[in-house]
Amino acid sequence: MNTELANSLEQAIESGDLELPxxxxxxxxxxxxxxxxxxxxxxxxxxxxxxxxxxxxxxxxxxxxxxxxxxxxxxxxxxxxxxxxxxxxxxxxxxxxxxxxxxLDKRGEAIVSGLWRTSLGTAAWSREIARMMRENTETAFLCGLLHEIGKPVALHTIIALAREQDTDLEEDELVELMNRYHQVIGARLATEWRLPDPVIETINHIDDHLAAPTSAQSVAIVRGAREINAALEADPDTPIESIESDMLIELNLYEEDRRELDGKKETVQELLQAMVV
Known part of the structure; x- marks a missing residue:
């Protein structure tokens, strides 16, 4: 990791001197x-x-x-x-x-495009899981859509800092820094944009839903959806009932439920195609 760049990014975060969209x-x-x-x-x-x-x-x-x-x-x-x-x-x-x-930035356009497709997929599956569990589908979709909103902004900030310091970064270095700092930047952005509390909690606690003060179930749904989406991105033909996931078990989504979700693949795919900007 580029230590000088990481330090500059941390200073920008701590001082509030981030250029947020x-x-x-x-x-x-x-x-x-x-x-x-x-x-x-x-x-x-x-x-x-x-x-x-x-x-x-x-x-x-x-x-x-x-x-x-x-x-x-x-x-x-x-x-x-x-x-x-x-x-x-x-x-x-x-x-x-x-x-x-x-x-946000031409240099990171391909990375951001991939991140956005993943966010759309996670949002769509969050919606389907929430419907099955009789939870709020709109909240689930929004939390899934924006749970990694800090990544594109972190990427843009890192690229801008690298230009200022006349530093060349390889893509893997960009991604490493982005992954390290995106949550704090995402939470800052969500607060600035006055996004709903469940979205902010999902950003902050996506890796530990039980730590979410009031929205643990919403965060858990997004975690389960993220695992389904990741498996299908790797292989679209993967049967959802075959995905090994402690999170889906914790959500009480067992074989019959997963088969029902598997039947939603075509609908989700059509939604994703329609929602691509």
Whole structure:
């Protein structure tokens, strides 16, 4: 590990001198509307329709196999009425945050693209596990999506510091530093963006869900989803019931449950294809 660079990164973290990406105003407004009990579907529709790219993305995802169980939805208002404000808001955040992270730095673009695909997969499987366990699917999806949000930001910061110090870094050095510091940076970013507490707890405790003060179950679901997604990334034909996982056992997902999850592979894959920014 490049000690000088690691020290500079630690100083930036400790001093608060991190260049964190700004959450676009439309994303902040989406979160406000979906949290406000007095807001309406019309309010959310008006906001989304002000951005044609965002509106098109939401309609594409809403009409994917994961959501469009019956007839195709023709209008944004129809999608919001059928799916609810929380799910539509979730789709909007997925696109907006994905675009923010993917544009951070050209040097790390390939790494970030891979990280985002993994996050989308983890989010999709978190949603399926939560549905099976009768937990909140929107919370599970968001926690899965953002549990490693610090990685792209850490990568961007490391690359910027390396440029300042005129230091050449190999990809494995970049990844090593990113993996070491992403949690603290991710938690800082999540706090700055005012993300929900379960997301912040998932970032901080993804490797030890029992340490999460109030959201241990949400973190556990993401951990289980992450293991499923990792196995399927390695081999898409892997039967989910064959995955050896203490986490899935702890979630009480046994052979019958895993076979049911295995039947969701095609739906999840179609959702991922629709959600790629």
């Amino acid at each position: 700004v959450l676009p105003a439309v994303a902040a407004r989406v979160m406000e509307l979906t949290r406000d009990p007095d807001s309406s579907a019309a309010d959310l529709a008006a906001l989304v329709q002000s951005d044609q790219t965002l509106a098109g993305y939401i309609m594409r995802v809403a009409n994917s196999a994961a959501y469009a169980a019956r007839d195709q939805m023709q209008t944004l208002q129809q999608a919001i009425t059928r799916l609810g404000m929380q799910q539509i808001g979730q789709m909007a955040l997925t696109m907006i945050v994905g675009e923010v992270l993917l544009k």
